[in-house]
Amino acid sequence: APSTVGAMQNRIKVAIAVLIWTVAGSIFYFLVGNCYSSSTCSNGVDVSSENCGWTFPQSFYYSVQTGLSIGFGLLSETKDISRLYSILHICTGASFIAGALGFFASAALERQTNSHAKREGDLARFARSVHTDLYEGFSMNQLRDLYVTYPQYLADLYYKLEKNHQKVDELMVEFYQRPRKEQEDLTTEALRRARSELGLFSEKATMDDIMSMHRESRKLTRRLTRWVEKNSSLMYAGSALLVWILAGAIFGMAACEYSFITGVYFAVAGLSTAGLQAICEATDANMLFVGFWALTGVPIMGLTLGFFANVLVDDYIERQASEKMHQRIKAAEINFAKHLLNHSMGDKVNVSEYIEIQLLRLGNVDRETLEMLKEKFESFQPDENGTVSKQAVVTEHQHKIDAHKNAGPKDVAIGVS
Numbered sequence: 001a002p003s004t005v006g007a008m009q010n011r012i013k014v015a016i017a018v019l020i021w022t023v024a025g026s027i028f029y030f031l032v033g034n035c036y037s038s039s040t041c042s043n044g045v046d047v048s049s050e051n052c053g054w055t056f057p058q059s060f061y062y063s064v065q066t067g068l069s070i071g072f073g074l075l076s077e078t079k080d081i082s083r084l085y086s087i088l089h090i091c092t093g094a095s096f097i098a099g100a101l102g103f104f105a106s107a108a109l110e111r112q113t114n115s116h117a118k119r120e121g122d123l124a125r126f127a128r129s130v131h132t133d134l135y136e137g138f139s140m141n142q143l144r145d146l147y148v149t150y151p152q153y154l155a156d157l158y159y160k161l162e163k164n165h166q167k168v169d170e171l172m173v174e175f176y177q178r179p180r181k182e183q184e185d186l187t188t189e190a191l192r193r194a195r196s197e198l199g200l201f202s203e204k205a206t207m208d209d210i211m212s213m214h215r216e217s218r219k220l221t222r223r224l225t226r227w228v229e230k231n232s233s234l235m236y237a238g239s240a241l242l243v244w245i246l247a248g249a250i251f252g253m254a255a256c257e258y259s260f261i262t263g264v265y266f267a268v269a270g271l272s273t274a275g276l277q278a279i280c281e282a283t284d285a286n287m288l289f290v291g292f293w294a295l296t297g298v299p300i301m302g303l304t305l306g307f308f309a310n311v312l313v314d315d316y317i318e319r320q321a322s323e324k325m326h327q328r329i330k331a332a333e334i335n336f337a338k339h340l341l342n343h344s345m346g347d348k349v350n351v352s353e354y355i356e357i358q359l360l361r362l363g364n365v366d367r368e369t370l371e372m373l374k375e376k377f378e379s380f381q382p383d384e385n386g387t388v389s390k391q392a393v394v395t396e397h398q399h400k401i402d403a404h405k406n407a408g409p410k411d412v413a414i415g416v417s
Contacts, residue, residue: 021096022295025063025089030056032085035078036282061287064295067093071275072290074282138205140191146210147187151175156213157190160198234307241304244271244297251289256280270294271301 035052147154248267252258269276
């Protein structure tokens with residue numbers, strides 16, 4: 001799909017930008033000729049010497065740890081021109097890494113949102129296949145076919161009837177063992193029970209009805225699974241962070257003979273850019289490993305902490321919105337809405353006016369947006385009942401659709417059901 005290709009191209013651009021920034025810093029520090037002190041043991045005596053000119057692995061290590069503001073120490077700059085460049089390197093590094101974090105976070109959240117919509121998408125695809133309106137609801141025959149096609153929703157109905165997860169599991173095992181025709185019979189019987197015992201489906205069943213039963217039927221393991229699905233980005237980033245922390249700890253234990261606690265301390269301090277524990281020896285192998293490890297691990301830790309904060313904030317916002325939504329609407333709030341919208345409301349409020357008030361209360365819309373939408377609606381010239389045809393709304397931009405079809409290399413069939 002074009003959107004997928006575009007997202008991949010953007011990821012490649014971000015990766016190239018970070019790579020250029022890292023390599024440019026490495027080359028500069030390699031060429032500038034900073035000096036560093038080293039010590040060797042000769043006949044039981046430590047002999048210190050000063051060496052000018054870092055190796056490329058040392059330069060790469062310094063480019064990463066300086067640009068990400070880790071500040072491990074071990075190496076330090078001795079020339080003013082190098083320090084001047086580091087000022088620019090740190091500022092551009094912060095911008096590149098922040099941009100990369102924002103891009104990958106938005107991509108991860110988009111994937112998570114798409115995952116959340118999968119169940120609704122299943123219902124929508126089924127509704128299109130049977131030529132019905134998803135929100136107006138399914139007939140009993142359509143609902144039977146839906147449950148046979150997507151048995152996870154039949155399990156929800158069984159739970160509504162039995163209120164026993166073990167019994168539901170037994171019924172579903174029996175269902176899966178039957179051929180299609182017998183599955184339809186079992187589903188029809190369950191629908192009849194739901195209508196007679198619970199008073200359900202006296203009319204059409206809407207998507208809200210089906211999803212409500214799905215939420216109600218979840219046991220602890222299903223709720224945990226749902227939480228993991230809902231916060232999949234946090235789980236992926238957290239798992240990657242754990243692997244990176246263990247990798248850093250194992251490196252510290254192997255290369256520097258740290259204890260496991262000190263190794264974890266080195267890893268967490270490095271990935272959080274605290275830089276409290278430097279590596280023990282400035283060998284080329286150590287420098288290369290820590291450079292690559294920090295360059296990839298610092299963004300992973302930033303993503304994980306950001307996703308975790310989002311979970312806490314989103315839960316708080318949802319609770320606040322739910323509490324506010326269920327509060328009684330005060331007369332003062334109705335008067336306030338009347339004032340903003342500049343029209344009168346009688347003793348009764350219709351559904352559109354109720355939605356307007358709630359959106360204003362929650363801060364999800366402003367007066368200008370509502371007025372703009374009303375003006376747009378009026379441009380369709382409503383009839384005496386205040387309504388317009390769906391066709392008028394759908395074909396509002398038909399000329400743009402036609403232009404797109406004429407410009408494309410292939411004919412594209414566009415239909416309205």
